[in-house]
Amino acid sequence: MIRQLIVLLSGFVFALGLGISEMTRPEKVLGFLDVFGNWDPSLAFVMGGAIVVYAGALQIVRRRERPQFGKRFRIPTRTEITPSLLIGAAVFGVGWGLAGFCPGPGIVAAAGMVTPALFFLPALIVGILIHRWIFD
Numbered sequence: 001m002i003r004q005l006i007v008l009l010s011g012f013v014f015a016l017g018l019g020i021s022e023m024t025r026p027e028k029v030l031g032f033l034d035v036f037g038n039w040d041p042s043l044a045f046v047m048g049g050a051i052v053v054y055a056g057a058l059q060i061v062r063r064r065e066r067p068q069f070g071k072r073f074r075i076p077t078r079t080e081i082t083p084s085l086l087i088g089a090a091v092f093g094v095g096w097g098l099a100g101f102c103p104g105p106g107i108v109a110a111a112g113m114v115t116p117a118l119f120f121l122p123a124l125i126v127g128i129l130i131h132r133w134i135f136d
Helices: 002-020 026-033 042-063 083-099 103-111 115-135
Strands: none
Touching: 002 103, 026 042, 026 083, 083 115, 103 115
């Protein structure tokens, strides 16, 4: 039960951060991606803050034997850049640029009944299903 509460609290904190940073507003994200037009650099600070927090948390994780509420840590070990990684990153980037949402903020915005996100969420689900159908 405590593990589920930790997961719920983590999701809430993540959603709160997305809302505060305005990553749930497609126009904010598209303004960040418009580097040759009316560029809005504010999300660079959000990303920078996330990198700092992650880097600190990773140092703590590396010193621990196992998670407090889990059996083991799941830290990626692959470092090679593969064609599928590049293609996936390109598809993700194009989708982010077209919709103004990536999955996390899109789900949070849909939960907040933001109209564009209500169209984004079914497309996200279809994309996940297509990926599973092709690669599983």
